[in-house]
Every structure is written in structure tokens, then in C-alpha cells.
Amino acid sequence: MRTRVVIAAGFAAVAITATGQSRQVDLIVSNAIVVTMDGGSRVLPGGAVAVDAGRILAVAAAETISTQYAARQTIDAGGQVLLPGLINTHTHAPMVLYRGLADDLALMEWLEKYIFPAEAKTVSPEFVRAGTRLAALEMIQSGTTTYADMYYFEEEIGRVTRDAGLRGVLGQTIIQFPVADAQTPRDGLARTEAFLKEFAGDELITPAIAPHAMYTLDRATLQAARAMADRYTAPVLIHLAETAAELETSQKAHAMSPTRYLDSLGFWGPRTLAAHAVWLDDADIGLLASRKVGVSHNPESNMKLASGTAKVPAMRRTGIPVGLGTDGAASNNDLDMFEAMRQAALLHKLTTGDPRAVPASVALAMATIEGAKALQMDDRIGSLERGKRADMILVSMRGARQTPMYDPISHLVYVTRGDDVQTTIVNGRVLMRDRRVLTLNEAAVIREANVHAARVRAAVGK
Numbered sequence: 001m002r003t004r005v006v007i008a009a010g011f012a013a014v015a016i017t018a019t020g021q022s023r024q025v026d027l028i029v030s031n032a033i034v035v036t037m038d039g040g041s042r043v044l045p046g047g048a049v050a051v052d053a054g055r056i057l058a059v060a061a062a063e064t065i066s067t068q069y070a071a072r073q074t075i076d077a078g079g080q081v082l083l084p085g086l087i088n089t090h091t092h093a094p095m096v097l098y099r100g101l102a103d104d105l106a107l108m109e110w111l112e113k114y115i116f117p118a119e120a121k122t123v124s125p126e127f128v129r130a131g132t133r134l135a136a137l138e139m140i141q142s143g144t145t146t147y148a149d150m151y152y153f154e155e156e157i158g159r160v161t162r163d164a165g166l167r168g169v170l171g172q173t174i175i176q177f178p179v180a181d182a183q184t185p186r187d188g189l190a191r192t193e194a195f196l197k198e199f200a201g202d203e204l205i206t207p208a209i210a211p212h213a214m215y216t217l218d219r220a221t222l223q224a225a226r227a228m229a230d231r232y233t234a235p236v237l238i239h240l241a242e243t244a245a246e247l248e249t250s251q252k253a254h255a256m257s258p259t260r261y262l263d264s265l266g267f268w269g270p271r272t273l274a275a276h277a278v279w280l281d282d283a284d285i286g287l288l289a290s291r292k293v294g295v296s297h298n299p300e301s302n303m304k305l306a307s308g309t310a311k312v313p314a315m316r317r318t319g320i321p322v323g324l325g326t327d328g329a330a331s332n333n334d335l336d337m338f339e340a341m342r343q344a345a346l347l348h349k350l351t352t353g354d355p356r357a358v359p360a361s362v363a364l365a366m367a368t369i370e371g372a373k374a375l376q377m378d379d380r381i382g383s384l385e386r387g388k389r390a391d392m393i394l395v396s397m398r399g400a401r402q403t404p405m406y407d408p409i410s411h412l413v414y415v416t417r418g419d420d421v422q423t424t425i426v427n428g429r430v431l432m433r434d435r436r437v438l439t440l441n442e443a444a445v446i447r448e449a450n451v452h453a454a455r456v457r458a459a460v461g462k
């Protein structure tokens with residue numbers, strides 16, 4: 001055991017270890033209520049986290065950290081809650097530019113009358129860059145540090161996301177009909193392969209393949225997408241059984257559920273995330289569990305489009321990791337993961353008649369460690385533990401709405417909003433400090449988004 005003599009040096013109490021030195025690190029976040037989301041669900045009042053080279057070195061009582069480490073940058077949390085950054089397991093970032101364009105419609109009418117035509121006229125690399133900047137700004141401001149995306153021109157999304165400092169599992173969309181970045185599925189596959197190569201080994205961006213859905217792709221393309229994913233050990237993101245109409249289509253065309261049809265093609269495997277997974281029977285759920293598929297639950301989008309209620313408690317009971325997603329902002333209409341947590345917790349109480357169906361602790365887990373498991377990234381993110389990447393957020397609990405606070409977990413799910421996030425850190429880099437975003441020019445991002453909104457308005461005659 002090392003002997004420690006605590007002396008005061010500058011702002012920090014610095015320990016003299018057996019070697020006479022306290023360890024120099026990049027960052028210490030101190031004086032926080034640390035909600036770790038680790039295996040023991042530890043909450044440390046008066047806690048601190050030491051970070052070096054983008055990784056968490058230690059999570060402990062503030063005095064312990066200050067005696068063992070000296071930091072180049074210290075953030076005094078002033079009693080705020082420090083928790084793992086939130087993981088949005090399903091969105092379409094640039095669709096923030098269609099926010100509020102068409103509401104109160106069912107999925108197929110919404111897609112076919114509004115979204116697909118608007119996309120055909122407005123999606124371009126420039127549009128995607130502007131939309132992703134706006135989405136990144138909103139995510140940083142509301143505490144999302146990792147997001148899974150499915151869209152077009154995904155390489156543009158990758159570059160903007162990396163510059164903004166966020167972590168992304170970004171899937172290049174493949175779809176049967178001609179779209180802005182590909183005339184044919186073959187073009188889409190070629191573009192996807194180039195995308196996988198461009199971002200291979202990137203620290204923040206995990207390039208993925210995003211075949212849109214079983215009802216928008218033929219058998220050969222679905223199988224080609226799976227084969228490419230296997231060749232590159234890349235994640236696969238797909239929409240699954242989102243609506244009753246999809247189930248009906250699958251039954252008619254293949255005499256099988258969408259889940260079983262995709263299984264019959266050899267589509268399911270690890271590193272695969274199914275978004276929505278609403279219309280599943282028990283056999284489908286068992287199948288996804290046995291194939292180690294992760295699920296992204298999107299309560300707000302499913303409610304808004306009246307798609308149905310995913311059987312989240314049943315999926316979780318079989319061991320399927322279920323993360324939370326917002327879906328694109330056009331069907332939500334924001335990217336606030338705190339709202340996603342709250343709606344998940346409330347929705348399943350209502351539909352099951354059981355107030356314990358999704359308790360606050362589970363909703364918070366779904367937005368953090370379970371989301372990481374669903375993306376098979378729980379070795380790197382999802383909890384505050386030694387060795388993991390330093391993706392974390394500070395949340396103020398000082399508002400009237402949050403007073404008093406008996407239980408931080410309850411407050412994070414039932415009263416906190418994205419705006420309560422004060423500081424956002426990804427990979428040890430501070431992206432927002434005390435509400436000031438450091439990696440994006442907020443005014444410029446909003447100005448640019450409004451330029452594109454005018455084009456969207458002209459394109460759809462609104």
C-alpha cells in the first residue's frame with residue numbers, strides 16, 4: 001500500500017505517493033452526485049471522476065480522487081448529477097429539418113405523401129450537413145453523447161458528427177427505389193462499402209449498414225447487405241415490424257412475420273439492431289433473443305404515428321438488450337432522450353396496467369447501459385466505470401420543477417428535461433460547458449437550418 005501525505009497545492013489537494021507524485025490527468029469532474037449505471041447501480045453523493053486520454057481512470061469519492069490525481073482541467077459540478085451520456089439508439093439526424101412538417105398521420109401516409117416526396121426534392125450533401133449540425137447541436141444540448149443513425153449521404157453525417165465531437169453508429173441507408181444518393185440498391189451497396197472504408201477504425205464513428213426495412217428491399221439486397229456486414233464486421237441497423245401494415249405485407253408476400261422472414265434469409269446475427277420491433281409475437285421475440293439481436297424502442301414515434309406498443313417488458317425478460325430511441329425528429333418531434341425515458345416509463349404502465357412494468361431505473365438503464373448493450377458497445381460506453389470512454393453529462397437539479405430531490409434516478413426520468421443538461425463530455429472532450437456549446441456555432445447552425453427550411457417549404461408547397 002502506498003503512503004499518502006495530503007498537501008494543498010493550488011486548487012487541488014495533491015497526494016504525495018510513494019513515488020512522490022500524484023498522477024497528472026486530463027480532467028477531473030468533482031463534487032457531483034455520480035450515477036454510475038455500473039453493475040451495482042452505484043450512486044455516489046460527493047463523488048468524482050478522473051479522466052485521462054479519453055478514458056475513465058477512476059470513479060470514487062471526491063476526496064479520494066483529489067488525493068490521487070491532479071488534473072489539467074477540473075470541473076466543479078457543484079452538486080449536479082453526473083451520469084453516463086445518453087445513447088439514442090435510433091434516429092435519422094438530418095430529418096430535424098422536417099420537424100413539424102407533417103403531423104398527425106399514420107406511418108405509410110406520412111411517409112408516402114410527405115416525407116419521401118420532400119426527401120426526393122430536398123436531400124443533398126449540403127442539406128444533410130446542415131441537418132446533422134442542427135441535430136448534433138440539439139443532442140449535445142440535451143445530453144446525448146452517442147447516437148445510431150440511418151440516412152442518406154451518411155459520410156457527410158460522419159464528418160459532421162466527428163467534428164461536433166459526438167459518438168455515432170452511423171448506417172448508410174440502402175433502399176430499393178431511387179433516392180438522393182443512389183439510383184439502385186446496387187449503387188447504395190457500393191456507396192455503403194466506400195463509407196465503411198472511409199470510417200474504418202475511427203475513434204468516434206462506427207460505420208454501419210442500414211438496409212431500410214424488409215418491406216422496402218428485395219431478398220437479394222437484404223442478403224447482400226448482411227454479407228457485406230459480415231465481410232467488414234460492421235453493425236447492421238434495420239427497421240423491424242414497425243406497423244401492423246408491415247406485418248400484413250409480410251404475411252401476404254411470405255406467409256411469415258417480418259422477423260421470421262428475415263431469419264429465413266439468414267439476416268439476423270450479432271451486431272444487429274432492430275428499430276421499433278412493435279409487431280412481434282412470442283416466437284419472434286424468442287428468435288431475436290436467440291440471434292443476439294438488440295432492439296431500439298421508440299415510444300414517442302410509435303405513439304405519434306399510432307404504430308402500436310412494443311412488448312418491452314417481454315423482450316427484456318428474454319434477455320434482449322432494449323435501448324431507447326427518439327426516431328427522426330419528423331416523427332417525435334425532438335431528439336430529447338429524457339422525454340424518451342419518461343414516455344417509455346409511462347407508456348408501459350398504461351398498456352400493461354402495471355406501474356412497475358418499466359420503472360425509472362429501467363428507463364434510465366435503457367437510455368444508457370442497455371442502449372450500449374443493444375449496440376454491442378457496452379465494453380466502451382453506457383456506464384461510468386474505470387476503463388470506459390469518458391462520455392458523461394452533468395445535469396442541474398436546482399429548478400423549481402426538481403425541488404426537492406429525494407432520489408436522483410426518479411428525477412432523471414420523471415422531471416428532468418434536456419435543457420437541464422449543463423455540461424456534455426464525449427471521449428474526455430468537453431463539448432458543452434455550462435450550456436455553452438464549444439464545438440458548434442449555435443447561431444450559425446440555426447441560421448443555416450432555416451435556409452434549408454425555406455427550400456423544404458417551397459418543395460412541398462407549405
Ligand SMILES: [Zn+2]
Pocket residue numbers: 090091092239275327328
Ligand atoms: Zn426510423
